[in-house]
Each structure stands twice: as structure tokens, then as C-alpha cells.
Amino acid sequence: MAIAAPKTRRGETSRAVILKAALDLFQEHGYEATTMRAIADRAGVSLGSSYHYFPSKEHLVLEFYRHTHELHAAAIAPLLSREKDLSTRLRGTIRAVVVTCEPFHAVAGSIFSTVANPASPLNPFGGAAKPLRDEVVELYAEVVSGSGARIPKDIAEFLPLILWLYQMGILYFWIFDRSPGRLRTLEVIDETTELIVRLISLANLPVLRGSRNRILGLIKDIVERPQG
Amino acid sequence: MAIAAPKTRRGETSRAVILKAALDLFQEHGYEATTMRAIADRAGVSLGSSYHYFPSKEHLVLEFYRHTHELHAAAIAPLLSREKDLSTRLRGTIRAVVVTCEPFHAVAGSIFSTVANPASPLNPFGGAAKPLRDEVVELYAEVVSGSGARIPKDIAEFLPLILWLYQMGILYFWIFDRSPGRLRTLEVIDETTELIVRLISLANLPVLRGSRNRILGLIKDIVERPQG
DNA sequence: CGCTCTAGTTGAACATGTTCAAATCAAGAT
DNA sequence: ATCTTGATTTGAACATGTTCAACTAGAGCG
Numbered sequence: 001m002a003i004a005a006p007k008t009r010r011g012e013t014s015r016a017v018i019l020k021a022a023l024d025l026f027q028e029h030g031y032e033a034t035t036m037r038a039i040a041d042r043a044g045v046s047l048g049s050s051y052h053y054f055p056s057k058e059h060l061v062l063e064f065y066r067h068t069h070e071l072h073a074a075a076i077a078p079l080l081s082r083e084k085d086l087s088t089r090l091r092g093t094i095r096a097v098v099v100t101c102e103p104f105h106a107v108a109g110s111i112f113s114t115v116a117n118p119a120s121p122l123n124p125f126g127g128a129a130k131p132l133r134d135e136v137v138e139l140y141a142e143v144v145s146g147s148g149a150r151i152p153k154d155i156a157e158f159l160p161l162i163l164w165l166y167q168m169g170i171l172y173f174w175i176f177d178r179s180p181g182r183l184r185t186l187e188v189i190d191e192t193t194e195l196i197v198r199l200i201s202l203a204n205l206p207v208l209r210g211s212r213n214r215i216l217g218l219i220k221d222i223v224e225r226p227q228g
Numbered sequence: 229m230a231i232a233a234p235k236t237r238r239g240e241t242s243r244a245v246i247l248k249a250a251l252d253l254f255q256e257h258g259y260e261a262t263t264m265r266a267i268a269d270r271a272g273v274s275l276g277s278s279y280h281y282f283p284s285k286e287h288l289v290l291e292f293y294r295h296t297h298e299l300h301a302a303a304i305a306p307l308l309s310r311e312k313d314l315s316t317r318l319r320g321t322i323r324a325v326v327v328t329c330e331p332f333h334a335v336a337g338s339i340f341s342t343v344a345n346p347a348s349p350l351n352p353f354g355g356a357a358k359p360l361r362d363e364v365v366e367l368y369a370e371v372v373s374g375s376g377a378r379i380p381k382d383i384a385e386f387l388p389l390i391l392w393l394y395q396m397g398i399l400y401f402w403i404f405d406r407s408p409g410r411l412r413t414l415e416v417i418d419e420t421t422e423l424i425v426r427l428i429s430l431a432n433l434p435v436l437r438g439s440r441n442r443i444l445g446l447i448k449d450i451v452e453r454p455q456g
Numbered sequence: 457c458g459c460t461c462t463a464g465t466t467g468a469a470c471a472t473g474t475t476c477a478a479a480t481c482a483a484g485a486t
Numbered sequence: 487a488t489c490t491t492g493a494t495t496t497g498a499a500c501a502t503g504t505t506c507a508a509c510t511a512g513a514g515c516g
Contacts, residue, residue: 117341
């Protein structure tokens with residue numbers, strides 16, 4: 001069950017070559033159309049060997065995620081170090097998500113369902129994918145904290161998590177988007193990022209204080225109690 | 229590919245007996261643990277016969293949904309005809325969802341992922357499941373319209389769809405809920421339904437007018453353009 | 457060199473969703 | 487009664503994710 005970490009030079013190359021074959025094939029033919037046998041073939045190893053390093057096909061997707069996450073993080077690094085305006089940082093970050101994922105658009109659909117499955121190791125709410133999720137949330141923490149915006153402390157505490165969730169929503173929309181150049185998704189991103197920043201500033205209004213506290217209390221409760 | 233509607237008495241009973249076997253087995257052992265062969269066995273027909281009436285295992289789940297939807301609609305009928313307070317109607321309706329689904333809690337997890345899959349016929353955003361989704365949205369339209377609340381027209385137009393989405397969110401939370409008697413979910417329902425009603429009333433504030441229009445415009449755009 | 461031990465490798469075997477061509481059935485027409 | 491036709495039924499065959507017991511490679515050691 002547990003992922004077998006390679007313990008020799010030979011093992012390392014085997015694992016690497018299997019992973020590369022899988023990533024290439026996922027991109028070429030999509031997740032479902034890529035068979036474990038095809039992966040093993042292209043990697044030049046036997047079917048059994050793939051299972052020695054990756055407990056399941058889903059675990060290979062997990063590495064796929066990590067791969068795109070690293071591309072994404074690298075892509076927005078310049079923006080994050082240069083730009084101070086929260087709205088611009090957020091827009092640039094989310095735009096970069098869909099741009100980075102664009103080569104995998106055809107794959108994304110079949111993958112999303114696996115992610116949503118509570119029983120899957122890919123489920124971000126508490127499987128093998130949790131560490132990666134935490135990294136992404138951390139990235140959004142940086143988007144917020146590196147900006148000049150003064151965010152109330154109670155909001156700032158959960159904002160990164162909410163933005164991660166928001167990103168998932170955008171990705172789900174993007175999966176369905178058939179518009180040329182995926183323009184609709186970009187429009188929705190522009191509109192929603194501005195909206196989010198606006199709502200954050202509105203949250204300071206006295207009339208909204210009550211609802212704000214209730215929403216934050218709810219989130220706090222959901223996040224901090226285990227198993228739910 | 230298309231669902232073969234039975235054309236004889238004999239065919240009708242076959243279809244019915246297959247469906248009943250499937251529903252029972254899903255409930256007893258969950259979705260994944262139930263094999264098509266087991267369904268055919270219990271129904272007393274051959275494997276091929278099941279595929280004559282249901283193009284895939286997923287299509288059997290679709291019927292499962294319809295089944296619970298009908299239970300749910302029946303369960304809340306008295307409430308909807310008696311109660312006029314929107315908050316109470318909404319709370320009762322959503323509570324009834326999780327109560328109705330409670331016997332299937334163990335199954336629900338494995339099913340949810342299928343629903344989220346854009347390629348699945350179960351995907352409510354435009355597969356075979358769309359008609360059923362429309363029925364559920366219609367039910368929420370009744371929850372709103374039958375209440376004494378005066379909802380602005382622009383909000384009322386999309387509120388049922390939003391409430392359907394909200395119900396999906398609650399169900400996803402419920403799937404993870406391991407608390408005794410699923411009490412946490414009920415708490416979250418009480419809190420969120422009140423919050424929703426409160427936010428609707430707040431939407432009339434002049435300061436929120438701009439954001440309200442933008443949000444509604446966004447929803448309108450997303451809903452009304454095809455493919456996305 | 458030969459032994460041992462662990463990591464790595466293999467491919468046959470299994471389970472299960474799905475397909476399909478052939479067989480069977482039932483009812484109406486002749 | 488026999489034939490025809492379309493619906494229904496069947497089970498073998500296929501594809502593919504996964505498991506596992508046997509086998510190989512190679513390093514460390516005497």
C-alpha cells in the first residue's frame with residue numbers, strides 16, 4: 001500500500017522513467033485512455049514494476065498535480081515579488097493557474113472526479129493529497145500577506161483557504177469551458193477576483209459585522225474540527 | 229447507448245427487477261462493492277440483460293437519485309403546504325435532504341465522485357442527469373415562492389439554482405461527517421440557512437447594490453451561455 | 457569465488473465493467 | 487399450425503486496474 005521509495009540508483013531511475021512515461025501519456029491521451037500497461041511499455045518496464053513504485057494509477061495523478069503546482073509556483077514568482085496590489089496579485093495568480101493547466105485541459109475532466117471522491121487518495125480533504133493542498137494554501141497566504149492590503153486578522157486567518165477553494169471552483173468552470181482561448185474563464189476570473197477584493201473591504205461595514213462573524217465562526221468550526 | 233425503454237410487459241418487469249436489485253445492493257454494500265454480476269444474479273437475469281436496460285452502471289445510480297429525490301419531495305410536502313416562513317421552509321427542506329439520504333450515507337461517498345465527473349452521465353451540468361437537476365431546482369423555486377418573503381425579482385430568478393448548489397455543498401459536507409447522529413451537519417444547516425436568509429435581506433442595502441448587481445450578472449452570464 | 461540478503465522485476469492470474477453476435481421468446485399475420 | 491418479426495436474453499469474450507508468488511540483480515562479506 002505505502003509508496004515504495006527507491007533505495008538504489010537503479011530504483012530511482014526506474015521510478016523516474018515510469019513517472020515521466022505516465023505524465024507524457026496522460027497529457028497525450030488523457031487519464032482514462034492511458035492504461036497502466038501503456039505506461040509500463042513506454043517506460044520500458046513490466047506492469048508489475050509500475051505498481052512497485054506507485055500503489056495505484058491515482059497515485060500517479062498525484063505526482064501530476066505536484067508537477068503542475070511547481071510549474072504554477074514558478075510562473076507567478078516574479079509577479080509576487082514585484083506587485084503589491086492584492087487585486088492584481090490575485091488575478092495574476094489565478095490566471096496563471098488556468099494558463100499552466102491549459103496543456104492538460106483534456107485530461108482535467110476525468111481527473112476532477114477522482115479528486116472529489118472522498119475515498120480517493122487524491123481527495124484534498126484528507127488523503128495523500130493533503131500535504132500538497134497545504135502547499136497551495138500556503139501559496140495563497142503569500143499572495144495575501146505580500147500585498148499592501150490591510151486585511152482584518154480574523155479574515156486573514158482563513159482567506160488563504162477560501163482562495164484555494166475559489167481556485168478549485170475556477171478550475172471546475174474551466175474544465176467545462178469550450179470557448180476559444182478559454183476566454184470565458186479569463187473573464188470570470190477578472191470579474192470574481194475584483195469582486196472578492198471588494199467584498200473583503202465591505203466586510204468592515206458595521207451592518208455586515210454580524211454576518212461576518214457568523215461566517216467566520218462557521219468556517220473556523222468546519223476547518224478546525226477533525227473529520228468533517 | 230440510449231436507454232432501452234421496455235416495450236413489453238415482460239421487459240417492464242425485467243427492468244424493474246434489475247433496478248430493485250441494484251438499489252438494494254447499492255444500499256447494502258455501496259456503489260463500488262456492488263458488481264454488475266451481483267446485480268444480475270440477485271435480479272435473476274443474465275449479465276447482458278442488465279446492459280439491455282441500463283447502458284452503464286452509472287445509469288443505475290441515476291435511478292437511485294431519482295428514488296431519493298422522490299422520497300425527499302414527499303417528505304417535505306406537508307411542510308411546504310403549511311409553513312410560510314422562508315427560513316423555516318429552507319431549513320426544513322435541507323434537513324429533510326440529509327435525513328432522507330441517511331440510509332445511503334455509506335454509499336454516498338463513492339457516488340459523489342461520479343457526479344462531479346464532467347464526462348459522466350450523472351453530471352448535473354449537462355448529462356443525462358440534467359432533467360433530474362431541473363426538478364430539484366424547481367423544488368427550491370417552490371420553497372422560495374411559497375414563502376411570505378418578498379424577494380427582489382433579480383435575486384428570485386437565480387435563487388433556486390443557488391439553493392440547489394448550496395444543497396450539493398451540504399451533501400458533500402455530510403458525506404465527511406462522522407459525528408454521532410450526523411449532528412454537525414444539522415448544526416451547519418441551521419447556521420447556514422439563517423445566514424442565507426439574512427444575506428438576502430441585506431442585499432437591499434445601497435452599499436451592496438453594486439456587488440449584488442455584479443454577482444447576479446456573473447451568475448446570469450454563467451448560467452445562460454451554453455457549454456460552461 | 458560463493459553465500460546471503462535485500463531491492464527490484466516479472467508476467468500470469470484475477471475481478472469487474474462492457475460489448476456483441478447468436479439464441480430464444482412471444483405475438484401477430486397468413 | 488407455421489412463419490415472420492422484433493424484443494428480449496444469454497454468456498462468452500475483451501480490456502484494464504490490481505495482486506502476488508516466483509525470479510533476478512547486485513552489493514557486501516568471508
